Structures are given as structure tokens and as C-alpha cells.
Amino acid sequence: MKPASIRRLLLPCLFAFLLTGCWDREEVNNMALIISAGIDKEKNGMVSLTFQVFIPNPSSSGGADGGGQGRLYTATNTGKTVPDALAELQAQLPRRFSWSHAKAYFFGEALARDGLQDEMDFLVRDIQPREQANLFICKGTAKELIQSLQDPNTYETLIKMSQKPSLQHSTLHIVEELISGESGSFVIPVATTMMLASNGTEKAIISVEGMAVIKDLKLVGFVDAPHVQGFKWLTNTQLSRFATLSVRENGGIVAIRMRHYRMKWKPRIQDGKWKMTIRIRVDGDVLMNSTHYNLMKDDDRLRKLGKRFEEEMTKQLKSALWQAQHRFRTDAIGFAKAFHIRYPGQWRKVMNSWDQRFTQVEVDFDVDVFIRQPGKTSIQATRKNEDAQ
Numbered sequence: 001m002k003p004a005s006i007r008r009l010l011l012p013c014l015f016a017f018l019l020t021g022c023w024d025r026e027e028v029n030n031m032a033l034i035i036s037a038g039i040d041k042e043k044n045g046m047v048s049l050t051f052q053v054f055i056p057n058p059s060s061s062g063g064a065d066g067g068g069q070g071r072l073y074t075a076t077n078t079g080k081t082v083p084d085a086l087a088e089l090q091a092q093l094p095r096r097f098s099w100s101h102a103k104a105y106f107f108g109e110a111l112a113r114d115g116l117q118d119e120m121d122f123l124v125r126d127i128q129p130r131e132q133a134n135l136f137i138c139k140g141t142a143k144e145l146i147q148s149l150q151d152p153n154t155y156e157t158l159i160k161m162s163q164k165p166s167l168q169h170s171t172l173h174i175v176e177e178l179i180s181g182e183s184g185s186f187v188i189p190v191a192t193t194m195m196l197a198s199n200g201t202e203k204a205i206i207s208v209e210g211m212a213v214i215k216d217l218k219l220v221g222f223v224d225a226p227h228v229q230g231f232k233w234l235t236n237t238q239l240s241r242f243a244t245l246s247v248r249e250n251g252g253i254v255a256i257r258m259r260h261y262r263m264k265w266k267p268r269i270q271d272g273k274w275k276m277t278i279r280i281r282v283d284g285d286v287l288m289n290s291t292h293y294n295l296m297k298d299d300d301r302l303r304k305l306g307k308r309f310e311e312e313m314t315k316q317l318k319s320a321l322w323q324a325q326h327r328f329r330t331d332a333i334g335f336a337k338a339f340h341i342r343y344p345g346q347w348r349k350v351m352n353s354w355d356q357r358f359t360q361v362e363v364d365f366d367v368d369v370f371i372r373q374p375g376k377t378s379i380q381a382t383r384k385n386e387d388a389q
Contacts, residue, residue: 031056032073032095036149036158038142039119040108042078047111047119049085050076050143052154055095072154074147082122099128103158104206105135105172106142106191112212112219120217124176131173134161136191137212137219148193148204157205169235179217182336182347183354187211187235190222215330223323230320233280233313234333236263244287247308252291254305256284256371267338269346274357276335279366280313285373295374302371309369317365331358 038050053073075093079085090097105123107116123129138145151157170188178186194207211223211231223231246255260283268275286295293301324333336354340347350357 030095031098032093033098033101035101035154036104036106036146037102038106038108038138038146039082039111040141040143041111041114046078046080047082047085048076048078048108048141048143049082049089050074050146051089051097052146052149053097054101072150074150076143076147082119099130102130102133104133104161104191105129106138106145107136108138108141108143109219110141112137112214114218116214116217120175120179123172129172131176132171134170135172135175135188136170136208137188137214138191139222145191145193145206149206151203151205154205161206161208181334182340182351183331183334183358184217185213185215185220185330185332187213187223187231187332213324213328213330213332215328215332220328220330223320227316227320227323230316231324231332233261233263233317234278234320234324236334245284245309245313246288247305247312249305249308250291250293253288254286254291254293254308255288256309256369257287259283259285259372265335265338267335267342269339269343273362274339274360275362275364276338277364277366278317280317280368282309282313282367282369283372284309284369286371286375289375302374306369306371309371310367313369314365314367317367321363325359325361329355329359331355335361 033054033056034051035054036052040048040050042048051074053075055071055073057071075089077085077089077092079088086097107119111119124131169186175186175188178184188211189208190210190212192207192209193204195202195204197203210225210228213220213223243258243261244255245258246253260281262281264279266277266279268277289295293305295302295305321333324330331354335358336347336351340351
């Protein structure tokens with residue numbers, strides 16, 4: 001057969017394939033979009049699954065993307081496992097659940113302390129759950145938290161939260177990698193609710209109040225509020241543009257906003273001792289100055305204040321490190337991976353007893369803080385200049 005004849009025969013077949021482009025399309029009025037899911041452990045050993053579901057209005061444009069009109073519903077069911085609870089709940093409702101818009105997965109405290117192995121296996125094994133959704137631990141139950149979120153804008157709030165740089169390390173995809181990492185430990189955010197008033201009516205919205213330490217997929221404990229910032233620095237998560245640091249000086253307070261934050265680790269083994277040097281460089285701008293210093297005209301004072309911020313930052317870092325090494329005795333920071341890369345042979349000898357070795361690692365901090373902008377002349381500094389005249 002001639003090539004031209006073959007092409008004429010193949011051309012209709014190609015058009016036939018193009019006509020099947022929407023064979024798996026599903027109408028929006030047949031879907032229920034799961035935007036968040038909470039998993040708890042009941043006292044009888046059963047698993048409780050709570051969904052927050054968005055039912056789009058098929059008559060509004062953009063409904064399938066969450067931007068159109070629709071209603072928000074909450075549904076709960078129990079089962080021996082998450083798939084059991086999901087299947088029974090699906091059988092009771094006419095619309096098909098879709099995980100494609102899920103933004104958050106919440107785990108209750110009791111479940112997390114008992115272990116998240118089965119639940120994480122379901123989330124990473126099933127093809128439907130969204131890997132870019134964030135994971136959260138709840139103090140209490142995930143069911144109570146989700147049921148308290150009845151604001152219609154909850155979906156948009158979850159979208160914005162998932163885009164925060166400081167939460168990027170808690171996505172299902174990243175946590176999946178950390179689970180199989182050298183230490184098997186990591187930190188994820190703790191979710192809670194915050195009450196906001198609008199036209200005399202209070203509504204609960206989701207917020208983050210701290211961090212939880214996870215080891216071998218079990219909750220080890222919660223990071224106390226004074227140490228949360230230090231843990232964020234040590235775990236090298238991206239800082240938001242609103243990250244600040246304050247010091248008391250000369251009877252007042254100076255606060256800076258961290259514009260740039262860079263951290264570098266240098267692991268080493270000397271004379272049988274495992275050591276780590278952490279170098280941190282911070283560029284910041286002055287946000288507030290309630291001291292009598294005129295920072296607009298005193299560059300030397302800015303350099304001295306930089307030293308004060310270095311001392312304060314080092315203090316917080318050391319305090320957070322002590323929590324990790326001696327309170328939790330868990331390498332949620334990631335030292336194991338750094339030593340594994342630098343010393344693969346020595347690492348293999350201690351990998352089975354790394355938790356004990358981690359508590360003995362000697363850490364040195366090398367912190368430099370550079371204040372780039374003093375901000376506008378403060379009211380206090382202006383008054384001082386007027387008095388001098």
C-alpha cells in the first residue's frame with residue numbers, strides 16, 4: 001500500500017480520537033467538592049471522618065472552581081477505617097465526592113498520639129486526595145474544629161492559608177518525603193479557630209497557633225509558644241514578609257521586619273564528636289523605635305542594634321534546639337539528612353540509634369543581622385530634636 005493511501009486511512013482515525021476528548025467529563029450538579037477533611041479516633045477504636053463539602057450551584061459560572069455560588073455543608077460518619085467511613089457516607093448521599101479541591105486535612109490529637117500510619121497510607125495511596133493540601137494537628141478533635149467553620153468564605157480562607165510561605169512545608173507531598181527521610185521526624189502546624197466580629201455577629205475562622213512534633217507518624221508533643229519562632233528558624237521554613245524580631249534597649253523597644261533570611265548548615269565529625277555549625281544571615285528594616293536613639297543619623301547605632309538582635313536571635317535558637325534535643329529527643333530539625341549527605345559511611349553506623357546521637361550533637365550558631373533601613377524619623381526623635389533647638 002502506498003504511503004499516501006496509509007495517511008488517508010489514518011486521518012479519519014485521528015479525528016475519531018479527538019472527538020472523545022470529553023468522555024470522562026462529569027457535570028457539576030453531580031459533584032460534591034471536599035474542601036477539608038478531619039479524622040479522629042473514637043473511644044471505641046472506630047475512626048470518625050468529618051467532611052466540609054462545597055455544593056456548587058450549576059447555574060452559576062465558575063462553580064466548579066469554588067468561585068461561584070454554592071452552599072457549604074458538613075458531614076460526619078464513623079467506620080473501622082477511613083475508606084469504610086468514606087464508602088458508607090458516599091452511599092448515603094446522591095452526589096459523588098471529589099477530592100480535587102481539598103485544601104486541608106486535620107488530625108485529632110488522640111488519633112495523632114496513637115499514630116497516623118493508616119490514615120497517611122490512605123491519603124498517599126489513593127489517587128484522589130490532593131497532594132498540595134496542608135496537614136494540620138488539632139488540640140482536641142478535628143470534628144469540633146470543622147463543625148465550627150460555618151462561614152461561607154472558609155473555602156477562600158483555606159486557599160489563602162495554603163499559599164502562605166510558612167505553611168508550604170506541611171503539604172501532603174512534602175510530609176510524604178519527610179516520613180521516608182533519615183530521621184522520620186518533622187513539625188506541622190497546629191490548627192485552631194479564631195473568632196472575628198462582623199456587623200455584630202461573630203464567626204469562627206481557621207488559624208494556626210503553633211507547631212506539633214511528629215516522630216514515626218506519632219504526635220510527640222506541642223511546641224510551646226515561646227519556642228515556635230525558634231523552631232521556624234531551625235527548620236528553615238520560608239519566612240513571611242511580616243516576620244519580626246524585637247529587643248529592649250535604652251528603656252524602649254526596637255522592632256525589625258526580616259526582609260531576607262538565609263541559613264546554611266555545616267556538619268562535621270571531629271575526634272568522634274558530631275558537631276553542627278549553623279550560619280544565619282538576616283537583612284531587616286526598622287518597624288518601630290520607642291527608644292531615644294535617632295536611627296536616621298546614627299549608622300553606628302544601627303550596627304550596635306544589629307548585634308543586639310544577633311544576641312536575641314541566638315538565644316531563641318538555642319532555646320528551641322534544647323527543646324528538640326532534650327525535651328522531645330526528636331530530630332524534627334533535619335540534622336540527620338545533613339550528616340548523611342556529608343558522612344554517608346559514619347551515618348550508616350549510627351542510623352539505628354540516631355535519636356540518641358542527635359541529643360549529643362554540639363551546635364554552634366553564627367548569626368549576623370544587618371539593619372538596612374531605619375525607617376522614617378520617629379515622632380519621639382523629632383520631639384527630641386525640637387527640644388534640642
